[in-house]
Amino acid sequence: MLRATLSRGAARALLRRSKSSAAAARPLRRAAGFLGGSVVLGAGLGGGYYAMQASAELKDDGNAEEVDALIIGGGIMGSTVAVMLKLLQPNWKVKLVEQHGRVAQESSNEWHNAGTGHAALCEPNYTPKNKKTGEVEIDKAVAVNQKFMISLAFWSWLVEMGILPDGSFIQPAPHILFVHDEDGRSWLKERVEKLKHLPAFAATEYTEDYDKIKSWVGLLCSGRDRNSTEPIACSRHPDGTEVNYGLLTRQLVQSLIELGGDVQLLSTVTALKQQADKTWLVAVQKNDLTSTNTTTVKAKFVFAASGGGSLRILQMAGIPEVAGYGGMPVSGKFLVCQKPEIIEQNRNKVYGRAAIGAPPMSVPHLDWRTIYGKDCIFFGPFAGFSPAVFKMSGSPLDWLSTFNPTNILPMIAMGVQNMDLVKYLVTEVFSSRDAQLEALRKFVPDAKPEDWTMVWAGQRIQIVKPDPQVIGKLEFGTEVLSSADGTIVGLLGASPGASVSPHIAIEVINKFNAGTNNAFNWHVALSQWIPSYGRDINTEPGLYDKVMSKARDALLEGKTSGYRTGFQHSNHLFSRIDIDADGVLSPQEISSYLSRHTSMHPTQIESLVLALDADQDGQVSREEFEKGFGKVVAGLVRRGTINRMEEVKRIAEETVFKLSRSMEKKEKTQPPINIASSKD
Numbered sequence: 068m069l070r071a072t073l074s075r076g077a078a079r080a081l082l083r084r085s086k087s088s089a090a091a092a093r094p095l096r097r098a099a100g101f102l103g104g105s106v107v108l109g110a111g112l113g114g115g116y117y118a119m120q121a122s123a124e125l126k127d128d129g130n131a132e133e134v135d136a137l138i139i140g141g142g143i144m145g146s147t148v149a150v151m152l153k154l155l156q157p158n159w160k161v162k163l164v165e166q167h168g169r170v171a172q173e174s175s176n177e178w179h180n181a182g183t184g185h186a187a188l189c190e191p192n193y194t195p196k197n198k199k200t201g202e203v204e205i206d207k208a209v210a211v212n213q214k215f216m217i218s219l220a221f222w223s224w225l226v227e228m229g230i231l232p233d234g235s236f237i238q239p240a241p242h243i244l245f246v247h248d249e250d251g252r253s254w255l256k257e258r259v260e261k262l263k264h265l266p267a268f269a270a271t272e273y274t275e276d277y278d279k280i281k282s283w284v285g286l287l288c289s290g291r292d293r294n295s296t297e298p299i300a301c302s303r304h305p306d307g308t309e310v311n312y313g314l315l316t317r318q319l320v321q322s323l324i325e326l327g328g329d330v331q332l333l334s335t336v337t338a339l340k341q342q343a344d345k346t347w348l349v350a351v352q353k354n355d356l357t358s359t360n361t362t363t364v365k366a367k368f369v370f371a372a373s374g375g376g377s378l379r380i381l382q383m384a385g386i387p388e389v390a391g392y393g394g395m396p397v398s399g400k401f402l403v404c405q406k407p408e409i410i411e412q413n414r415n416k417v418y419g420r421a422a423i424g425a426p427p428m429s430v431p432h433l434d435w436r437t438i439y440g441k442d443c444i445f446f447g448p449f450a451g452f453s454p455a456v457f458k459m460s461g462s463p464l465d466w467l468s469t470f471n472p473t474n475i476l477p478m479i480a481m482g483v484q485n486m487d488l489v490k491y492l493v494t495e496v497f498s499s500r501d502a503q504l505e506a507l508r509k510f511v512p513d514a515k516p517e518d519w520t521m522v523w524a525g526q527r528i529q530i531v532k533p534d535p536q537v538i539g540k541l542e543f544g545t546e547v548l549s550s551a552d553g554t555i556v557g558l559l560g561a562s563p564g565a566s567v568s569p570h571i572a573i574e575v576i577n578k579f580n581a582g583t584n585n586a587f588n589w590h591v592a593l594s595q596w597i598p599s600y601g602r603d604i605n606t607e608p609g610l611y612d613k614v615m616s617k618a619r620d621a622l623l624e625g626k627t628s629g630y631r632t633g634f635q636h637s638n639h640l641f642s643r644i645d646i647d648a649d650g651v652l653s654p655q656e657i658s659s660y661l662s663r664h665t666s667m668h669p670t671q672i673e674s675l676v677l678a679l680d681a682d683q684d685g686q687v688s689r690e691e692f693e694k695g696f697g698k699v700v701a702g703l704v705r706r707g708t709i710n711r712m713e714e715v716k717r718i719a720e721e722t723v724f725k726l727s728r729s730m731e732k733k734e735k736t737q738p739p740i741n742i743a744s745s746k747d
Contacts, residue, residue, distance in 0.1 A: 125340040125348040125363065134162045134329075136579075137349055137366035139336050139380055140373035141165030142175035143312045144558055146319035147568040148370050148575050150230070153326045155576070155589050162329040162364065163320070164336060164351055166373075171316035172459050173374050175565060179458065179525030181401070181416075181434045181445055184308035185566035186215040188268070189242035189418040192430060194258045203257045209605065212267050214567040216604050219308075220597040220614050221569040222315075223621040230322050234622035234629040236315040240435055242307030243284060243417045245299070247509065251420055252300045259302050266611040267604055268304065275300045285412035286433065286444075290513025306615060307416055308623070309435060312565045337361065339369070339384040345554050345580075347384070368579050371557035375456035375528035378469050381557040386550040391533030392559065393474040395481065395541060396455060396466055397492070399448035399524040402507060406518050410435070410442045419510065429491065433510050446507050448524055450495040458526040474531070477539025481531045485541055527561040547571065553580035569597070637696040641689055652687040654680075 136152050136159060138145045145163055153161050167173075174180060187193040187208035194208050225231040246255050252275065262268035274280060280301050281288040287301075324330055331351070338350040347369050353360040371380040375396065381389040404410065417433040434445040456465040470478065482489070500516065507514045530542040545560035556578045558564065564571060573593065576582050582589065593600045604611040621627055644652055644660045654676045661672045679687045679695040687695075 125338055125350055127342060127348060127365065128363075131348060131363040131365040132162075133160070133365045135159035135366070136161045136368045136370065137347070137364055138163040138370050138372055139349075140371070140376070141167070141170030141316070141320060141330070141332070142173060142372060142374060143171070143316045143319075143565045143568050144571060145370065145372035146170065146316045146323065147572045148372060149323050149328055150225075150319050150326070151569070151572045151576060153323060153328050154230075155592055156581075156585070157327070160329070161323070162331065162366075163323065164331050164334050164364075166333070166335045166354070167459060168333055169317075170320045170330075170332075171313040173457055174525035174527065174561070175312045175316045176525065177311045177313035177436075177438045178522060180312060180565065181432060181448070182309050182311060182436050183242075183416050183432070183434060183566065184215060184218070184237070184310045185211060185563040186242070186267075186307065187211040188271070188304040188307050189244040189302070189416060190430065191244060191418060191420045194262075196254065203254060203261055205258070205261050208262065209265065209267075211563060211567070213599070213604060214563075214570040216267070216599050216611070216614050217570045217573075217597055218567055219618040219622070220599055223614075223617045224596045225322075226621045226627050227617075230326075231318050233627045236311045236318060236629060237622050238309045238437055238629050239305075239623045240307050240309035241283070241415045242304045243415050244302045245284075245287060245417050245419050245510070246301075247297055247299045247419075249298050252298050254420075255300050255302055265605045270305055272303045273300070274303075284415055284417055284433075286409065286511050287413075287417065289412060289511055303415075309416065309437065310566070311436075311438065336373075336380060336383075339380065339555075341384070341554070345552055347555060367554065368581065369555040370575055371555070375526060376465070377557040377559055378528065379456070379465070381548065381555070382469065382471065384550070384555050386555060388548055388550060389557075390473040391477050391539070392548070393478045393481070393531035393539070394456075394466070394469055394528035394559075395531055396453060397527050397529055398451040398453045398458070399527070400451060401445045401447035401449075401522050401524055402503065402519040403522050404444045404446075404519050405441070407442075409518060410444055413444060417510065429495075431506060431510065446510065446519070449498065449503055449506075450492055451523075452492045452496055453526065455526060456528060458523070474533070474539075477533045478531055480538035481541050484537060484539075488541070528559075530560045545571065547574050547578060549578040553578055553582070573600075637693045638689070640696070641692050650689065652679075652692060654685070657687065 135156070136149075138149045138161065141163055145165075149161050149163050152159060165172075171177075183190075190208075190211075193211055194203050194205055196202065197204050222231070222234070222237065226234050244255060244258075246252055256273060259271050259273045263271055274283075275298070277288065277291075277293050277299070280299065283301060283303050287299075291297075291299075320330060333354045334351050335354060336349055337352045340348045342348060342365075345367075347366050349364045349366060349369065351362050351364055353362070369384075371377040373380060375394060378389070378392060378394050381392075413433060414435050415433075416435065419431045421430045429448070429450060431447070432445075436443050436445055454463040454466050455461055456469075503521075504514065504516055504519075507519065530544075530546055531539055532542050532546075534540045542560065544562070545558060545564045547556060547558055549556040556575050558571065558575070576589065577586075590601070598617075599610060599614050602610060604614065619625065619628075622629065641652070642648075644656050646656055646659075654673075657676050657679070658669075658672050661667055661675070662669070665672075667675070675695075676687070677683075679691055681691050681694070
């Protein structure tokens with residue numbers, strides 16, 4: 068057939084091309100087979116390693132430290148549960164144990180995640196197409212949004228009550244969903260139409276207009292031809308957020324300590340054993356120079372919140388509910404840009420759709436971030452594979468130790484069923500810098516390699532769950548797993564855990580046996596703290612607006628918001644200059660203040676006022692003042708420096724004068740000294 072339709076030269080060229088394509092794909096297939104085989108091999112090695120593990124002997128000798136609740140892990144989940152428990156039960160002794168020298172060192176750290184407040188406003192995975200009907204499904208998006216609104220309400224209440232110092236951990240950042248093909252356009256349009264009638268999504272806008280998209284996110288159009296035939300479209304929701312989960316975790320742990328909780332760092336849980344009275348004996352090893360300094364904690368309730376380490380903790384506890392569960396480690400990388408002129412073109416969270424055949428975790432997104440007061444942009448994630456449980460510590464043995472006779476078959480079955488995922492991971496692991504840059508240029512067409520730096524994200528452990536139909540299956544998301552008696556609870560899986568941590572914390576607390584005994588009191592308290600607790604923000608008129616209004620005031624725009632507290636020094640100075648307290652500064656107010664407190668010449672003051680008044684409307688707004696704050700401080704510092712120099716000069720002159728006068732007096736009062744000649 069080829070000979071009948073192709074010339075001999077064309078046939079040869081096609082044959083050479085097919086051979087070269089096969090040759091190019093061969094290493095990829097080999098690598099995929101290697102990675103898939105490593106899962107199977109890991110199962111075997113892990114089973115052997117597990118069998119060799121000696122279980123620690125834990126006995127209640129009366130010397131154990133007794134606590135009501137032991138939280139294992141100092142990340143966003145552990146700190147949220149600890150604070151919530153302490154608020155619900157003030158008399159409880161709540162202890163948090165963390166293996167590192169600081170909390171929020173693993174996945175909760177601000178450099179190890181994208182910082183998105185997952186509210187389903189722009190994440191495409193929450194609105195998939197139904198495989199049978201082809202229609203866009205919105206149920207998951209609605210459910211995730213409801214959970215995130217609980218987060219906003221709880222965080223707002225914590226700030227209002229002074230339990231958290233301010234909203235510096237969260238910033239307003241519109242959420243945008245970007246597509247660049249015709250199928251994406253039709254899907255996005257249907258997504259917006261189906262969600263827009265709900266109060267939580269009513270503010271969503273949709274556009275296919277190049278200029279509108281450019282006004283929303285200039286970076287998407289940077290280098291993109293306006294007359295290109297490529298179909299593009301965006302949806303935008305103004306109520307999106309950027310969240311620094313590392314900062315939030317540190318603030319929560321500080322609050323826990325101030326509320327009377329206990330935090331023990333540099334300590335690792337090595338064994339657990341339940342007693343006849345349902346309490347748990349927990350061996351906690353301090354990571355000191357001896358490596359043998361182990362103490363015992365006796366806890367009524369235990370929460371395993373150590374990320375990828377939670378699975379091993381539940382396994383050590385020996386609860387039957389965890390039988391068959393395994394974990395698939397997945398790491399990731401982000402490209403980071405710190406160039407101000409590029410960052411200015413995107414103050415949003417911009418999500419795209421995953422490539423066909425790629426897993427949900429591969430959804431590309433362009434994220435504006437604020438870390439340590441510095442603005443930057445993340446792009447990714449690029450998936451990777453590392454046979455470890457933690458990023459900052461441990462070894463592959465930590466992962467191998469999670470294999471046991473009950474989960475070896477589910478892990479092998481998962482590896483066999485997910486060869487497409489294995490292939491994707493291998494492709495990502497071995498992808499070149501050019502390939503990574505090409506992925507970025509789908510969002511930022513004129514991106515330059517010198518403007519972007521690669522950083523590693525946190526380590527995630529995806530759930531491998533036993534299944535009667537397929538033996539074992541890979542699950543994306545989180546799952547709260549508890550013992551039948553409700554005395555030990557663990558959180559397995561990854562995203563969207565941090566974003567919905569208060570909702571998960573409530574689920575964890577309700578799993579505790581105490582949740583049943585104190586259910587009424589706890590529900591009453593939670594409903595007072597969280598207006599949307601147990602209610603539907605999309606069916607009760609005004610409920611969504613009530614929650615968002617409080618969040619704007621406490622977290623996003625008011626005096627305690629992250630934006631305001633991020634400029635607390637400039638705000639303080641602004642208030643001192645604003646004599647009439649009308650919220651703007653007149654040239655007279657600025658001139659009067661600077662004349663009294665600086666050595667600036669009137670013409671210099673006039674020039675500074677003109678520089679501060681960016682829109683030249685004759686007055687300086689708070690935002691204009693914040694941008695020009697450095698110029699004002701420079702004048703104040705100069706005044707202080709000049710004053711100090713003048714003071715030093717004056718003191719020096721006075722000292723010299725006093726010394727000279729003193730010398731003159733001594734010369735007048737002392738008689739001359741006659742030195743006799745040696746000849747006399």
